[in-house]
Amino acid sequence: MDTTQRTDQQRSADRRRRELLEAADRVVLRDGPQASMNAIAAEAGITKPILYRHFGDKGGLYAALAKRHTDALLDSLRAALDAPADRRERVEATLDTYLAAIEARPQVYRFLMHPADGGQVGDQGFDVGKHSVPLLRRMGEELAQVIEDRVDLGPGSQQLARVWGHGIVGMMHAAGDWWLGERPCSRAELVRSLADLLWGRLAAAGDKVGGPGF
Amino acid sequence: MDTTQRTDQQRSADRRRRELLEAADRVVLRDGPQASMNAIAAEAGITKPILYRHFGDKGGLYAALAKRHTDALLDSLRAALDAPADRRERVEATLDTYLAAIEARPQVYRFLMHPADGGQVGDQGFDVGKHSVPLLRRMGEELAQVIEDRVDLGPGSQQLARVWGHGIVGMMHAAGDWWLGERPCSRAELVRSLADLLWGRLAAAGDKVGGPGF
């Protein structure tokens, strides 16, 4: 059992795993997150137990699937975030990148964000909500890091950066989710509105006085 | 079949329904959202089909459960939002109210926000994600209304208010979720940090220059 053979096997296993994930991707994107293991196995041209050998349980498969997309999205966000530009431009670019991603592949987005699981059933001890939370959390942490690295916030900067990281990501997420459902305006308008919000326009605006009695 | 009798029946049915919801509440808060219909029925001292007569299916029960809590939370938020105070004070009061609520009853919060459903299985056509999304959406719409009513935003104010409503709610939600999990600071600090973010402190802060090479 020399190293070369082990590597061979490992390579083939990894390759198989990737094929399975791609098949699962197709099915999940077609049937939604309630896709059954049988359906995924059939799409991959095999049967259930193999899926279980590779991923443990349904949660494992979904986690692997989510990781792929999450990593891909985070990569593109990092590019926008790390660009050598003005802060406002970077914020707008990041927002736009995120929104463009969810606009381009809403099915993927729904899968990542609205688990609406499928992995809740059965015995017990299944760790629910494995997908959406990690993505938001990871985005939040990355953003926090960037903020802390590049913005001068004085004392307590680390905690402030983390709060803001998670808060901004949540703002982006919720606004994007709503926008994707209703499409009330163009992507550019949404980006602008959100950036305006972050730029303190809510605080700067005046009170409305013409209202009824208020 | 005069009106009085019909009312009597309706009253008893409503009362029963309330009892069932309270039982369901206990089970869900104890077992998490994967509580089975059997368990809920047992807690209520009856058997499954009655639950189905009252709520249609599991989604119906969960929706009814979610509506109760959602309405209660929205009521307390409205109070903070409509207070006759300075805008910043109102914002901080609202954030604090929300955070206090999720801090006081994290189980309820988890149920509302992280469906981690249970209603994914079976035949088909089950509308997933019936709970969490409505709560965030309703909060967003309410906040949008308040913003539009009380803040002078010039042209395009309605759309801007809606974007901000959903965005701010999302910020509050994500930051609260993260905070509830890690408890990195006090509630008051979190409120202050988020309000600072909305007040444009991110835009106002200077670039960090001491960093390595940036």
Add this chain to the structure above:
DNA sequence: CTTGCATGTTACTTGCGGTAACTCGAGTGT
């Protein structure tokens, strides 16, 4: 040829959501 070992399959168990069909008890008209 046989012994591992990875890969795959069939066939099963378990447990849950959901439903059909029956039972029971209380009020009502004659």
Add this chain to the structure above:
DNA sequence: ACACTCGAGTTACCGCAAGTAACATGCAAG
């Protein structure tokens, strides 16, 4: 007093999906 409806409740079942056990097959090494 008696049959009759009607709502509340129960038992027993179906279908389906997750997950598993036990059996088959192809292929390298000794």
